[in-house]
Amino acid sequence: MPDITIGILGAGKLGSTLARLSMHAGFATLIASRRPVSQLKWVIDTLAPGAVTTTASELIAGADVIILAIPLSHYRDLDPDAFAGKTVLDATNYWVEVDGTVNEISTLTHSSSEVIQDWLPASKVAKAFNHMGYHDLEIEVDRKPTVPRAMAYATDHDEIRPVVEQVVSRFGFAPLDLGPLRFGLLLEPGSPLFGEAIPTDEFRDKLAAIYTSPFGQKVIAARGGQIQ
Numbered sequence: 001m002p003d004i005t006i007g008i009l010g011a012g013k014l015g016s017t018l019a020r021l022s023m024h025a026g027f028a029t030l031i032a033s034r035r036p037v038s039q040l041k042w043v044i045d046t047l048a049p050g051a052v053t054t055t056a057s058e059l060i061a062g063a064d065v066i067i068l069a070i071p072l073s074h075y076r077d078l079d080p081d082a083f084a085g086k087t088v089l090d091a092t093n094y095w096v097e098v099d100g101t102v103n104e105i106s107t108l109t110h111s112s113s114e115v116i117q118d119w120l121p122a123s124k125v126a127k128a129f130n131h132m133g134y135h136d137l138e139i140e141v142d143r144k145p146t147v148p149r150a151m152a153y154a155t156d157h158d159e160i161r162p163v164v165e166q167v168v169s170r171f172g173f174a175p176l177d178l179g180p181l182r183f184g185l186l187l188e189p190g191s192p193l194f195g196e197a198i199p200t201d202e203f204r205d206k207l208a209a210i211y212t213s214p215f216g217q218k219v220i221a222a223r224g225g226q227i228q
C-alpha cells in the first residue's frame, strides 16, 4: 500500500497526541486548527516535532486520511465539498462539558459518526481513535507493548478498511473491526467500551457482554428490541 499523508484537524489534547503517534509511525503528518499557523506552529514543534502545522484548508486538500479531533459540536464548520473523496477517521465524541448538556446532535439510533457521515456524504467516514483517552494513547508511544491495545473502528465503506487498519496498526494499536458505522455507537461515551485501553481478547469479552449492560439495554430499547 503506498504511503499516505495523515491530516489531523484539531490540535488540542487528542490532535497533538495523534500527531505525535503519526510522526512516530513515520507518516507524513499535517495538523491544523482554526488558529493561524504562526500561533500553532511553536506548540506543534514542541509536542509533535516533524508534524507540519498548516491551515485547515491546506490540510484537507493535502491529506489522504483526515482524522477529526475537534469538538463534535463544531462539525458544521466542515465544508463537505472540501472533504469530497477523502477518507475521514472520526475521533470525535459528544462530550457534555464541551458540547452542552442536551445532545441535539446524535441519538441511540443515530450515532455521532453517522451524523458526520451524513454531513460529509462524498467522504468515506470511519469511527476510530475515539474510545481511548489521549493519556492512554500517549503511553503507547513509548511503551511498545508486546500485546497491543485494541482500537475498535466502524465504517460503512469496505474499501477503506485496509487503510484504517494500516493507520491504526502503525500508530501502535490492534485494529478491531466492529462492522458498519452504526455500531460505532458502542464506542461512544456511556458505553462500557468507552475509555477502554485493553488488549483485543479483553475488548472482545466486553463487547460480547455489552447488550446485557445497562447501556446495551438502553440501546436495545431505543432500537425496538433489535440489537442493530
Ligand SMILES: NC(=O)c1ccc[n+]([C@@H]2O[C@H](COP(=O)([O-])OP(=O)(O)OC[C@H]3O[C@@H](n4cnc5c(N)ncnc54)[C@H](OP(=O)(O)O)[C@@H]3O)[C@@H](O)[C@H]2O)c1
Pocket: 009, 010, 011, 012, 013, 014, 015, 032, 033, 034, 035, 056, 068, 069, 070, 071, 072, 074, 077, 078, 091, 092, 093, 094, 095, 129, 130, 131, 132, 133, 134, 135
Ligand atoms: N481528550 C481525549 O482524551 C479524547 C479522546 C478521544 C476522543 N476525543 C474527542 O476528540 C475531540 C477533541 O478533543 P480534545 O480533548 O483534543 O479537545 P481540545 O483539547 O479542546 O482540542 C480541540 C481542538 O479542536 C480545534 N478546533 C475547534 N474547532 C475547530 C474547527 N472548526 N476546525 C479546526 N479545528 C478546530 C481547537 O483549536 P482552535 O479552537 O484553536 O481552533 C483545538 O485545537 C473531541 O470531540 C473529543 O470528544 C477526545
